[in-house]
Amino acid sequence: MELEVQMSDRTPGGTPPPNQEKEVMENLKDLLIEELKDLYSAEQQIIKALPKMVKGAQSEELKNAFSEHLEVTKTHAKRIEEAFGHLEQKPKAKLCKGMEGLLAEGAETLEEEKAGTLRDLEIIGAAQRVEHYEMAAYGTARAIAEQLQLDEVVELLNQTYSEEEEADSSLSEVAESLYGEVNGESNEDEEDTSDEETEKAPAMSAKSASSQKPKAMAKKASSR
Numbered sequence: 001m002e003l004e005v006q007m008s009d010r011t012p013g014g015t016p017p018p019n020q021e022k023e024v025m026e027n028l029k030d031l032l033i034e035e036l037k038d039l040y041s042a043e044q045q046i047i048k049a050l051p052k053m054v055k056g057a058q059s060e061e062l063k064n065a066f067s068e069h070l071e072v073t074k075t076h077a078k079r080i081e082e083a084f085g086h087l088e089q090k091p092k093a094k095l096c097k098g099m100e101g102l103l104a105e106g107a108e109t110l111e112e113e114k115a116g117t118l119r120d121l122e123i124i125g126a127a128q129r130v131e132h133y134e135m136a137a138y139g140t141a142r143a144i145a146e147q148l149q150l151d152e153v154v155e156l157l158n159q160t161y162s163e164e165e166e167a168d169s170s171l172s173e174v175a176e177s178l179y180g181e182v183n184g185e186s187n188e189d190e191e192d193t194s195d196e197e198t199e200k201a202p203a204m205s206a207k208s209a210s211s212q213k214p215k216a217m218a219k220k221a222s223s224r
Contacts (some may be wrong), residue, residue, distance in 0.1 A: 028148055033087060035141040036080055037094035042134065043077040044093055049103045053127065056110040059120045061174050066127075069167050076163070079156045083145075086152050102130050117181050124175045131168040135161060 025031050083123040106126035113119040142157040149178045211220040 028144055029087065032141060032144045032148065032150075032153075033084075033089055034094070035137065035144060036087075036089075038096045039137055039141060040080045040084075040091060041093035041096040042099040042137065043073055043080065043117055045096065045099050045103055046073050046130065047077065047151075049106065050176050052110065053106065053123060056115070057115065057120055057123060058065065058115050059174065059178060061177065062124065065167075065170050065174055066093075069170075072163055072167070079160055083153045083156050084149060086156075099130070099134060102126070102133060106130070112202045117178050117185075121175060121178050121182070124171050128168055128171050131164050131171070134164045135168070135178055137166060 025034060047070065050073065050102055054066045054070070056061050057066060084091045106123065109122045109126055110118065113122060138157050138161040142154055142161060145153040145157060
């Protein structure tokens, strides 16, 4: 009889019915809490990932940018904890799969590509995708907090949103300097190739002239 009761609580496939033991949102406050859980997870994942990005970057400017953003990100996590407090909730993270995927792509770059300027540029691209994801998420959470007239939470989220924008701009500046390095190297390679061709040209002309001289002399002798 006991077995029948246990089985009745499950679907034919043996899994719990949908929504069983699952929190169901009922209002905007619940939605905001879910957004904060997602953001809290995202920030924690970034805090773990940034030291690897610092180590993997070759450019000192990029290393410094990542190191600085690591400290800023720790502040972001604390702000989320404050936001939970304003909602009378304990800070809790819910795995952010979107951030997990973005960081996995960045990790692949570090593992698969050779260290250098081009890899640094690829790392910046991965980092900026992370920043844009965060800006979208913070923007959404801020909009919900505004609807709920939670001014303290709005201010906390807005501060972080602004700092994410600044981080994105800083990465763009680093990228611009690295693009200059790559273009400079390409121009130098082209100049070296051009110089080699210029040096070869006189040699070829001299060789051609020397090969044509015996022919001319033979022709002149035969005409006699």
